[in-house]
Amino acid sequence: MTAAREIPSVTLTGADYSVYTRIARIALDLKGVRFRFEPLDVFAEGGTGKARLAGHPFGKIPVLRHGDLTLFETLAITRYIDQAFDGPPLEPAEPAGRARMNQIISVVDTAVYPVLVWGLHVPRSEGREPEPETIAEGRKVLSVLEDLAGAPWICGSTPSLADAYLAATMDYVLDSAAGDRLSRDAPRLWDWWQRAEALMHES
Ligand SMILES: N[C@@H](CCC(=O)N[C@@H](CS)C(=O)NCC(=O)O)C(=O)O
Known part of the structure; x- marks a missing residue:
């Protein structure tokens, strides 16, 4: 393990x-x-x-460099960050909590990002009407997350990688046809976001 304070050699490339x-x-x-x-x-x-x-061999972002190590794929990058540096653990210790975290991350990868960000937010930002079935799909995704949402953080008492994944999408989710009434439709998720929004502004 390496003390975070002594490491100036970490570079994150992205937008x-x-x-x-x-x-x-x-x-x-x-x-x-x-x-x-x-x-x-x-x-x-x-x-x-x-x-x-x-x-990044596929021409995407992000890329993380730490000394001689260059990493692409956010799954690998975030696990590396958690395991290579001192600091609070970003994955729950017990198997059920860890499984819940991975489940939420997978929902972000396979549903929130393609359906709510690309399927609903992007068309709106370009002045296009989203497909009604995509709106229904987006609402379903949010209701599943509402059922899964823990408190005060998405997997319980401390922030985990699942909070990072979901928080990173939320301004797009809220600016989408399925998410713009989140406070009414998904109050637990909304409460979580009142806390998690700070993660978007830290560095
Ligand atoms: N599976 C990759 C996905 C990365 C990704 O899709 N990044 C987007 C920006 S959020 C990108 O680079 N898109 C450019 C493209 O697809 O051409 C990961 O987990 O890092």
């Missing part, structure tokens, strides 16, 4: 708007790791090539 960059950034903040942020707009002209050069 503020990027859900997956945000997740890695929140994990670094929760762990108390100092890092350098290298902005890379993957959607700008030449962005994919720059992401490849930064170390």
Whole structure:
């Protein structure tokens, strides 16, 4: 294990708007790791090539560098952050809590990101009407998360990687046809967000 305070050699490459960059950034903040942020707009002209050069073979963001180690894929990056540095554990210790955390992360990867961010928020931000079945699907995803939501954090008493994953999507979720009445439709999730929103502003 390495003391976070002695490590200036961590670099996160990505963009503020990027859900997956945000997740890695929140994990670094929760762990108390100092890092350098290298902005890379993957959607700008030449962005994919720059992401490849930064170390992502698929031309995506984020990329994490720590000394000689270059990592892509947020699952690997966030687990590495949790395991390689001192700081509060970001995964519940007991199997059921850890399974719950992984379940919520998987729901973010496979449902919140494709359905609520890309299927609902992005069309709205471009002035397009989302498909009614996508709105219904988005509402279903949020009702599942409402049932899973713990307190005060999404998996219980301390913040975990699941909070990082979900918090990173929430401004897009709230600006979507399924999420813009969250305080009424999903009060537990809304309460969680009143606390978790701070994670978006730490570093
Ligand atoms: N599976 C990747 C997903 C990363 C990802 O999709 N990043 C988005 C930005 S949030 C991206 O780079 N998109 C550019 C593209 O798909 O061309 C991870 O977990 O890191």
